């Protein structure tokens with residue numbers, strides 16, 4: 001798997017997203033609470049741009065009248081016909097067995113040419129220092 005530098009960490013603030021082109025593919029990179037996720041910027045329905053969609057969370061019900069809102073900003077809703085996909089897995093919220101957006105692995109590491117220890121996986125923001133680069137792995 002090859003690493004493609006797509007942005008500096010500071011280019012995608014918490015809650016933000018950035019559309020990038022990697023090896024001829026349009027990809028949208030999300031920052032949700034300091035973790036980076038990448039999806040193909042093409043809805044499997046009719047090709048809508050997920051980079052222009054609305055981020056929401058999940059509403060779960062444990063029984064009648066009992067519900068909770070969770071996974072804030074982890075769902076992207078296509079702007080064209082409102083199909084929804086999990087930002088982490090790319091799976092459809094309605095039919096995950098049949099519908100999926102391509103999800104890419106991400107990592108955060110030092111800029112190319114900088115001496116560093118092992119690359120850090122972008123699961124927490126504490127591992128990131130200024131000047132580091134966000135990578136998408138294809």
Ligand code: FES
Pocket residue numbers: 043044045046047048078079080081082083
């Ligand atoms: S193109 Fe995305 S829901 Fe139709």
